[in-house]
Amino acid sequence: MPETYRTSIGVSTLDSIRLLGKDLPHELMGEVSFSDLAFWLVALRRPTQGESRMFGAVLVALADHGLTPTVLAARLTLTSAPESIQGAMAAGILGGGSRFLGVVEDAARFLAEGLRADEPHAEVARALVQRHPRIPGLGHPVHKDGDPRTPVIYALAEETGTLGPHLRLLRAVAAAHSELTGRKLPINGAGSCGAALADLGFDPGIIRGFALVARAAGLLGQIAEEIRDPIGLRLYDAVDRHAQYVDPR
Amino acid sequence: MPETYRTSIGVSTLDSIRLLGKDLPHELMGEVSFSDLAFWLVALRRPTQGESRMFGAVLVALADHGLTPTVLAARLTLTSAPESIQGAMAAGILGGGSRFLGVVEDAARFLAEGLRADEPHAEVARALVQRHPRIPGLGHPVHKDGDPRTPVIYALAEETGTLGPHLRLLRAVAAAHSELTGRKLPINGAGSCGAALADLGFDPGIIRGFALVARAAGLLGQIAEEIRDPIGLRLYDAVDRHAQYVDPR
Amino acid sequence: MPETYRTSIGVSTLDSIRLLGKDLPHELMGEVSFSDLAFWLVALRRPTQGESRMFGAVLVALADHGLTPTVLAARLTLTSAPESIQGAMAAGILGGGSRFLGVVEDAARFLAEGLRADEPHAEVARALVQRHPRIPGLGHPVHKDGDPRTPVIYALAEETGTLGPHLRLLRAVAAAHSELTGRKLPINGAGSCGAALADLGFDPGIIRGFALVARAAGLLGQIAEEIRDPIGLRLYDAVDRHAQYVDPR
Amino acid sequence: MPETYRTSIGVSTLDSIRLLGKDLPHELMGEVSFSDLAFWLVALRRPTQGESRMFGAVLVALADHGLTPTVLAARLTLTSAPESIQGAMAAGILGGGSRFLGVVEDAARFLAEGLRADEPHAEVARALVQRHPRIPGLGHPVHKDGDPRTPVIYALAEETGTLGPHLRLLRAVAAAHSELTGRKLPINGAGSCGAALADLGFDPGIIRGFALVARAAGLLGQIAEEIRDPIGLRLYDAVDRHAQYVDPR
Structure with missing residues (x-):
């Protein structure tokens, strides 16, 4: 009996290309937005209108955040290997780790764990803040x-009917943190976007991936700018001129 | 005089995040689709309604094509490093090279070069076919x-008013090729998508990047499926069982 | 005051290239083996003769392990992007994660934590086995x-005078595991190599990196073979022929 | 008939690990240097003593060149994803493209093409210089x-008996260039290393790969330094403070 490889995503035949059980050219191209397709590819169902609007806003929120370390890594890779746009983009994607983009996933996971307890959000929030030194x-x-993206995420969630337990608990956690520590730490964009994606039904284990898809578009913008108006060599030069050898002993 | 780094993409201050000269939370989130933002980040202008529809359809067309080598590379990377979704996605992006996704760029470049000659498309097309053994x-x-995506790309271009010289020349090239060689080679999806992106005003040098952004969404779907229903270890096992040592001498 | 970037690795001037405080062309090229240089670059000191022999044996042990998932990822990436050897090698490197190569680091970290307790190895080993379901x-x-690399690692460590607490504790852990569980689980090559690298003085946090350097050589061999005698397209074809669409509902 | 996958590199059974037709633990570990194994994995034969010395010197020459763009890309990737050493190393490897490391391959290819003509080196060299604006x-x-690595490469080639047609032609090309243009452009390290690798019998198509293996060791040193004494965040900060938004219109 031959090995078979099951997939629910795409298959092609001589005269058809099917994606997610639909005829790609006739049922998807021009019929579904790219953002909805990204949702559908992971959720295996088409988003509702409200979900679509919310999800698109989250991708837009996460697409770019200026000349971040991961953008610089992509631009410097293009400097060295200008023939390979895929290499520059991959280098930028590789920075989607724990310190920056990973927060989107971490927040979703943290909230999902809190929600396992079937208790009022305010109590769960206080317990979480007491247990975790860093939220x-x-x-x-x-x-x-205050991260200016956060109130917009909450307003859109309200408006689109997608405000769910993760966003609610996150708000309760921020309030509990302020109350218990006396410090005012705002909900950041990564946190509210992670909670919003969790409220859209996504598992924490895949949520970082949406930040990477969003970032792919931002990285392409940065790569196009690096082609037009490069900073990579100047950046290298700025470091090289100020490099200072230190004897390790 | 300090070094400055010019950018037309994103900048942040204490209380604002600006992207493309707009206030990200208030002017972009919920106001522009993710697909339009991807266009805007490279073109540095918002697409018209027709361009938006065409561009979205191209991204949808390029998002996934089944269990291709690049998808398998991403899935096998997840098998070895399940903790790093960004590594699996980067591995998949790295397959966006000359043999598969690169055709999108190659077709755009080939057509753009043909269009430098200010002659009727039919004549340019015949000359191109005569000069190039492989189109x-x-x-x-x-x-x-026939690639089922191609007629839909042409119909959408017609409908959205974005049918331009690259798509027209590509059609003339296919006709000239058939006439001069007697063989019937259909216009493939990569070719029509590359021509469509060129007609939307993008430079051949950046066009492969849109295929990568589209593919990022497809790869995320494949990665989510690999988490749910893995094939990586079975694929490894299938190869390992049939590996055969050959003495190189 | 300008920003400076300290480094103890390499600096160049008009007429010199210095590496690790040495004149690269005159004091290193032809004077130090590549393997010793790899040790030196991380330890910031040249290995002794015994350390050099042990370290080289560990790199050789870790260089290749056949057509593993990470090798297949590299080969499939070359299939899609044959113009970019660096992309194929990077894809292979990305598989150096928790499931396979990461064990080298995990073992070193596990043993280093056990060694914090200043107690006889036999007692530490029993406590570790009791605390950890998976070693x-x-x-x-x-x-x-039994992994055939393990006895050779121990014999070489003995012979080169580098047998230290990590390798000793690992042996005690294997004995304790066998005694306490009644199952006989051999020390694998990744485990003995990780312990050997820790005994050479390396921190667990960098040890995975040596496995990656070793694997870079193995991957290059695999990439060269993929160029000579490709399997990537056949592998894709084998999967594609046996792909089976499954409705997700 | 089942699909088989031929390989001349590695195969494992229950109680053996074979590499290149040898018993890995007993015939390779402790018996062959890592550098010789890297040669062997690609050439499929063990280097002679002279080749071994020359090849090792080339790897040492190529391992590091300070805080280059590709090193900065690796360090910045570690800044964003400190949990993934493989991601940082892959990002650094991805910079092994046409602009820097690629020169090793380009030089080898250029010389190999020149050597197809069965004519005296001096004449070939003059013809090459006349045909190519950039060598x-x-x-x-x-x-x-003058690159200080170049005379050492030539001296070692002489000493180890591996001075061959590529290194000889490269010297003739430099002389012809000087004579025909009046400018004195020294042979750089990438050029002499590429020629040396070609004289060791390697095909231009794989030569960039050796630069990548050498660079993997250098990158690990840089990554270890970034862990000990990080510059990534300061570098990001230096750019961010001097970022200046420019309206694209």
Whole structure:
């Protein structure tokens, strides 16, 4: 009996390309937005109109955040290997780790664990804050008085009917943190986006992936700019001029 | 005088995040689709309604094509490093090279070069076919009688008012090829998508990047499926059982 | 005051290239083996003769292990992007994660934690086995009766005078595991190599990196073979022929 | 008839691990240097003593060149994803493209093409210089008066009996270039290393791979330094503070 490889995503034959059980050219191209397709590919169902609007807003929120370390890694890789856009983009994607983009996943996981207890959010929130010295999704190195993306995420969730337990618990956690510690740490964009994706039904284990898809678009913008108006060599030069050899002993 | 790094993409301050000169939370989130943002990040202008529809259809067309080598590379990377979704996605992105996704760029470049000559498309097409033994964008290993995406790309281009010189020349090239060689090689999806992106105003040098952004969504679907219903270890096992040592001498 | 970037590795001037405080062309090229240089670059000191022999044997042990998932990922990436050897090698490197190569690091970390307690190895080993349901470095899916690399690692460590607490504790852990569980799980190659690298003085946090350097050589051999005698397209074809669409509902 | 996958590299059974037709633990570990194994994995034969010495010197020459763009890409990737050493190393490997490391391959290819003509080196060299506006392997942005690695490569080649047609032709090309253009462009390290690898019998198509293996060791040193004494966040900060938004219109 031959090995078979099951898939629910795409299959092709001589005269058809099927994706997610649909005829790609006739039922998807021009019929579904790219953002909805990204949702569908993971959820294996088409988003509702409200979900579609919310999900698209989250991808837009996560697409770019300026000349971050991962953007610089992509641009410097293009400097060395200008013939390989895929290499530059892959280098940028590789920075989607624990320190920056990973917070989207960490916040979702943290909240999902809190929600396992079937108790009021306020109580769960207080318990979480007491147990965890550092709460993923709270605080931001730049936006110290509040991440401007967060209120918009909450307003859109309300408006689209997708405000769910993760976003609610996150708000309760921020309040409990403020109350118990006396410090005011705002909910950051990664935290509210992670909670919003969890409220859309996604498992924490895949949520970082949406941040990577969003970032792929941002990285392409940055790569296009690096082609037009490069900074890679100047950046290298700035480091090289200020490199200082230190004897390790 | 300090070094400055110019950018037209994103900048943040204490209380604002700006992207493409707009206020990200208030002017972009919930106001622009993710697909339009991807266009905007590279073109540095928002697409028109027709361009938006066409561009979205191209991204949808390019998102996935089943268990291709690049998808298998991503899935096998997840098998070895399940803790790093970004590594699996980067491995899949790295397969966006000359043999498969690169055709999108190659076709756009080939057509753009043909269009430099200010002559009727039919004549340019005949000259191109006579000069080039292999035309990027013609022929497909599976869809031998015609790639089902191609007529939909042309219909959408017509409908959205974005049918331009690249798509027109590609059609003339296919006709000239058939006439001059007697063989019928259909316009493949990569070719028509590359021509469509070029007609949307994008430079051939960045066009492969849109295929990568589209593919990022497809790869995420494949990665989610690999988590749910893995094939990586079975694939490894199938190879390992049939590995045969050959003495190189 | 300008920003400076300290480094103890390499600096160049108009007429010199210095590496690790040495004149690269005159004091290193032809004077130090590549393997010793790899040790030196991390330890910031040249290995002794015994350390050099042990370290080289560990790199040789870790270089290749056949057509593993990470090798297949590299070969399939070359199939899609044959113009980019660096992309294929990077894809292979990305598989150096928790499931396979990561065991080298996990074993070193596990043993290093055990060694914090200043107690006899036999007692530490029993406590570790009782606390941990799964011991990194014990057991192998193929080499069920013993990984043939392990006795050679121990013999070389003895011979080169580098047998230290990590290798000793690992042996005690294997004995304790056998005694307490009644099952006989052999010390695998990743485990003994990880312990050997820890005994050479390396921190667990960098040890996986040596497995990656070793694997880079193995991957290059595999990439060269893929160029000479490709299997990527046949592998894709084998999967594609046996792909079976499954409705997700 | 089942699909089989031929390989001349590695195969494992219950109680053996074979590599290159040898018993890995007993015939290779402790018996062959890592550098010789890297040669063997690609050449499928063990190097002679002279080849071993030359090849090792080339790997040492190529291992590191300071805080280059590819090193910065690796360090910045570690900044964002400190949990994934393989991601940082892969990002660094991805910079092994046309602009820097690729020169090793380009020089080898350029010389190999010149050597197809069965004519005296001096004549071939003059013809090459006349045909090519830019000669890969000549000139260096920093080492303007001569790359200090080059004379050592030539001396070692002489000493080890591996000085062959590629290194000889490269010297003739440099002389012809100087004579015909009046400018003095020194042979750079990438050029002499590429020629040396070609003289060791390697095909230009795989030569970049050896630079990547060498660079893997250098990158690990840089990654270890980034863990000990990080510059990634300061580098990001230096760019971020000097980022300047430019309206694209």
